[in-house]
Amino acid sequence: MNKNWIILGATSSMARALARELAGRGDNIFLAGRDMDDLERIATDCRMRGTGEARAVKFDARKLETFTPLIEMLSDQEGEINAAVFVGSMPEQEEIDADPALVDGTIIDSFTGPARFLTMLAPLMEARGGGTVVGVGSVAGDRGRVGNYVYGAAKAGFHTYLSGLRNRLTRAGGHVVTVKPGFVDTAMTWGIEGMFLVAPPEKVAGDILRAVEKRKNVIYTPFFWRYIMLIIRSIPEPIFKKLSI
Amino acid sequence: MRWKTDTYSGWGRALKAEGELARPERISALKALPLAPAMGARRSYGDAALNDSGRAVDMTRLDRIIGFDPETGLLEAEAGLSIAEMVRIFVPRGFLPAVMPGTGFATLGGCIAMDVHGKNHHHDGSFGAHVEEIRLLRGGKDVVISREKQKEVFRATLGGLGQTGVIMSAKIRLREIPGPSMQVQERRAESLEEHLNMLDASQARYTVGWLDATAKGAAMGRGIVEEAEHGHADAPAEEKAKSVPVDAPRFALSKPVVKAFNAQYYRRIPEGGQRRMRSIPDFFFPLDRIHDWNKLYGKRGFHQFQCVIPLSGRDALRGIVEAIASSGLASPLAVLKRLGPEGEGMLSFPMEGYTLAVDFPARAKTPALIEKLIALTAEAGGRIYLAKDSLADGASVRAMYPGHAKWAAIAAKGDPAGALQTDLTRRLGLRSAT
Numbered sequence: 001m002n003k004n005w006i007i008l009g010a011t012s013s014m015a016r017a018l019a020r021e022l023a024g025r026g027d028n029i030f031l032a033g034r035d036m037d038d039l040e041r042i043a044t045d046c047r048m049r050g051t052g053e054a055r056a057v058k059f060d061a062r063k064l065e066t067f068t069p070l071i072e073m074l075s076d077q078e079g080e081i082n083a084a085v086f087v088g089s090m091p092e093q094e095e096i097d098a099d100p101a102l103v104d105g106t107i108i109d110s111f112t113g114p115a116r117f118l119t120m121l122a123p124l125m126e127a128r129g130g131g132t133v134v135g136v137g138s139v140a141g142d143r144g145r146v147g148n149y150v151y152g153a154a155k156a157g158f159h160t161y162l163s164g165l166r167n168r169l170t171r172a173g174g175h176v177v178t179v180k181p182g183f184v185d186t187a188m189t190w191g192i193e194g195m196f197l198v199a200p201p202e203k204v205a206g207d208i209l210r211a212v213e214k215r216k217n218v219i220y221t222p223f224f225w226r227y228i229m230l231i232i233r234s235i236p237e238p239i240f241k242k243l244s245i
Numbered sequence: 246m247r248w249k250t251d252t253y254s255g256w257g258r259a260l261k262a263e264g265e266l267a268r269p270e271r272i273s274a275l276k277a278l279p280l281a282p283a284m285g286a287r288r289s290y291g292d293a294a295l296n297d298s299g300r301a302v303d304m305t306r307l308d309r310i311i312g313f314d315p316e317t318g319l320l321e322a323e324a325g326l327s328i329a330e331m332v333r334i335f336v337p338r339g340f341l342p343a344v345m346p347g348t349g350f351a352t353l354g355g356c357i358a359m360d361v362h363g364k365n366h367h368h369d370g371s372f373g374a375h376v377e378e379i380r381l382l383r384g385g386k387d388v389v390i391s392r393e394k395q396k397e398v399f400r401a402t403l404g405g406l407g408q409t410g411v412i413m414s415a416k417i418r419l420r421e422i423p424g425p426s427m428q429v430q431e432r433r434a435e436s437l438e439e440h441l442n443m444l445d446a447s448q449a450r451y452t453v454g455w456l457d458a459t460a461k462g463a464a465m466g467r468g469i470v471e472e473a474e475h476g477h478a479d480a481p482a483e484e485k486a487k488s489v490p491v492d493a494p495r496f497a498l499s500k501p502v503v504k505a506f507n508a509q510y511y512r513r514i515p516e517g518g519q520r521r522m523r524s525i526p527d528f529f530f531p532l533d534r535i536h537d538w539n540k541l542y543g544k545r546g547f548h549q550f551q552c553v554i555p556l557s558g559r560d561a562l563r564g565i566v567e568a569i570a571s572s573g574l575a576s577p578l579a580v581l582k583r584l585g586p587e588g589e590g591m592l593s594f595p596m597e598g599y600t601l602a603v604d605f606p607a608r609a610k611t612p613a614l615i616e617k618l619i620a621l622t623a624e625a626g627g628r629i630y631l632a633k634d635s636l637a638d639g640a641s642v643r644a645m646y647p648g649h650a651k652w653a654a655i656a657a658k659g660d661p662a663g664a665l666q667t668d669l670t671r672r673l674g675l676r677s678a679t
């Protein structure tokens with residue numbers, strides 16, 4: 001069957017790696033984001049590597065007027081509709097502390113923008129009786145830390161949203177995969193100090209595809225972050241609140 | 246863009262640099278950066294892709310295919326695309342990069358900037374011969390150069406060490422191939438003389454000799470000559486990649502170990518030779534199967550010496566092989582090839598003759614040996630390859646490259662401040678015209 005994928009935040013190197021894999025399988029890909037020049041490049045690259053269609057489309061999480069045209073475009077496509085959300089932004093916590101207005105943008109980019117879009121898309125997926133949503137959250141959403149708690153809070157909100165959406169779409173034959181990456185070697189983390197066990201974006205893309213095939217609910221990528229986060233979550237709050245990790 | 250402070254090295258790991266690195270993920274991010282030398286996969290052995298105490302731009306994330314025309318085989322791609330990716334994508338469609346170095350990790354930009362050669366140089370020339378057009382960030386501008394537009398800048402960019410500007414993308418012509426396999430014939434060469442005669446006589450598209458750099462006396466220069474043609478048949482399964490997890494101890498490449506290894510490797514081929522079918526990656530990039538094999542040389546790293554000696558210089562070549570054999574420093578990695586006529590690049594390495602490449606672990610006696618080999622090369626009217634060098638002196642290198650002064654002037658025109666200089670160009674004083 002014809003498979004359509006809309007990839008939000010397609011300029012992310014993780015998203016690009018996933019798009020290449022999907023293109024290789026011959027899926028129909030829509031690459032959504034703000035930087036149309038770069039998205040066009042990615043689309044061409046996907047077409048050259050694969051057999052399916054790839055198209056650049058405009059999406060800005062902070063501009064709601066970009067949402068409806070995308071939903072309409074998707075409803076014109078035949079076959080299964082799938083979505084993968086890589087949108088997110090992570091200003092440094094000190095910047096946010098100095099300028100609290102940044103809280104809103106961070107939460108829109110990493111949570112409410114994508115959540116609103118997915119909520120608009122859900123009826124279409126239900127009508128088609130299937131499809132998968134991949135939502136990229138973060139291990140940062142598993143516990144609020146002094147170093148990035150606004151971003152972490154946005155991701156935690158997104159995790160909770162995804163779990164509810166999974167509950168909803170399952171009834172219609174659809175599925176939702178929550179992806180919690182640890183440290184990934186992307187533009188977001190390049191040059192940040194204190195990074196360890198940094199995974200290549202291709203590794204994350206591979207883990208995502210496998211999780212989609214196996215209909216996993218929540219994955220950590222690379223897998224060992226599940227255990228790292230298990231430990232971090234188990235630290236009692238009276239101790240945790242004094243740590244700076 | 247954030248800069249990452251890092252300590253990094255070339256493939257030989259003997260020279261290191263510390264500095265700030267940017268890694269743009271899109272062309273607009275690259276263009277927004279202050280001018281700094283570009284680097285690819287850092288598969289050059291020495292300091293060609295290093296800029297100690299300065300900045301450098303890692304191009305590996307700019308690796309998109311921009312266009313491909315199956316009628317003409319013309320591929321346009323960003324400079325960070327690797328040769329191995331081109332192989333993976335285009336071999337199933339019946340195309341292959343016309344020239345490939347011995348590692349698939351090398352990027353398009355790095356292959357142009359070193360004007361690399363392959364096992365088919367005697368037939369097909371160097372990488373640059375198959376480049377149609379280059380998009381360069383030069384003097385703050387986005388320029389397209391080719392044999393028609395800014396021909397001299399184009400010639401200075403082939404093998405130009407990234408000094409004429411940052412290569413953003415390029416158009417190259419791929420070769421049409423009949424299938425994904427290689428028909429390989431291997432034969433023993435019992436002496437240097439026989440080895441060179443076999444290379445001279447070879448009619449195959451791809452020819453390369455492995456040389457036992459530890460053999461002495463009558464056996465000196467012996468080795469195995471591999472000749473190959475493209476095959477129609479399906480390729481045998483590729484061998485699985487392995488990796489070297491830690492730095493090897495010093496004895497791993499000590500004299501008796503290498504000697505024993507080489508003797509056995511030589512005898513692996515039956516006296517009457519053998520034929521076998523191999524996959525394209527296994528034939529062209531045999532070392533890539535072992536990731537991080539450079540760690541086998543231990544923490545201190547290693548040096549590679551590569552020269553080309555004119556065809557008339559067989560005696561000089563004999564002297565070089567003799568010096569290597571008697572040093573007891575050689576590793577098993579030694580390659581002998583015949584190169585065809587010179588190409589267009591002003592600072593390109595290949596010229597008609599025999600090229601010899603040998604790895605040496607970084608030991609106390611290694612620099613003196615390599616300096617001697619460089620002197621012998623200079624005397625014979627040959628050249629050393631800057632992708633491999635970490636020990637040469639500027640005056641002798643500049644004398645080996647007659648196009649140097651003209652090249653330096655063209656580089657200076659686009660980069661008067663010398664912002665594109667690397668450790669290599671500084672060490673060898675390449676950016677000054679004299």
Ligand SMILES: Cc1cc2nc3c(=O)[nH]c(=O)nc-3n(C[C@H](O)[C@H](O)[C@H](O)COP(=O)(O)OP(=O)(O)OC[C@H]3O[C@@H](n4cnc5c(N)ncnc54)[C@H](O)[C@@H]3O)c2cc1C
Pocket residue numbers: 256282283284285286287288289290293294304324325345346347348350351352353354355356358359360361362363364406407408410411412413532632667
């Ligand atoms: C196992 C092995 C086998 C090899 N076999 C061969 C062989 O058979 N033949 C051969 O010719 N070479 C061979 N080489 C050498 C290798 O092909 C060259 O060093 C090549 O340049 C490596 O490409 P790279 O992308 O790693 O470039 P780097 O080593 O990162 O850079 C090389 C040079 O290119 C410049 N450069 C890189 N990208 C750009 C860009 N986008 N714009 C401007 N300048 C740029 C750098 O500044 C530097 O001067 C081999 C190397 C290894 C490790």
Ligand SMILES: NC(=O)c1ccc[n+]([C@@H]2O[C@H](COP(=O)([O-])OP(=O)(O)OC[C@H]3O[C@@H](n4cnc5c(N)ncnc54)[C@H](OP(=O)(O)O)[C@@H]3O)[C@@H](O)[C@H]2O)c1
Pocket residue numbers: 008009010011012013014015033034035059060061062085086087088089090109110136137138139140180181182183184185186187188189
């Ligand atoms: N890197 C890590 O270690 C790591 C770890 C855990 C989770 N993650 C998450 O993984 C996802 C991908 O991140 P990355 O590391 O690949 O970094 P990235 O390159 O910065 O990717 C972020 C993506 O979000 C897009 N985006 C941001 N704000 C947007 C907006 N208002 N509207 C539309 N698109 C917007 C960006 O598009 P533009 O091109 O327009 O900027 C970009 O495509 C993010 O959700 C991130 O939070 C990353």
